Amino acid sequence: MKRKDAPHQPTAWMRERLSDIEARARAIRQAHSEPDGRIDTLFMPLYRMGAFGSTEEYMCDHCRAYVPERLIPVMLVPLPRLVVTGGLCPACAALEGIPAEKGEPR
Secondary structure (H helix, E strand, O other): OOOOOOOOOOOOOHHHHHHHHHHHHHHHHHHHOOOOOOOOOEEEEEOOOOOOOOOHEOOOOOOOOOOOOOOOOEEEEEOOOOOEEEEEEEHHHHHHHOOOOOOOOO
């Protein structure tokens, strides 16, 4: 039985997405690093970016539901200098252990 205070484990979908993103980030860093081996922080989408104001912009990155009023923004830092951003519907956010209500600690 899982303890109430135990850290939440991401779903298989989230682990797979982050693994793919981390691999792409490593490849980008190898191909485009500065001569001293550094690269600025990479910002990458959790799924894919829609055009500003498009229907895609308001879809859950996991289940693809259109939720313009209830999309929960997500920002993760799985590796140093790698920021992954996206949006999840309340149901998918709950599966990932992300609070849906404003004001809840993250």
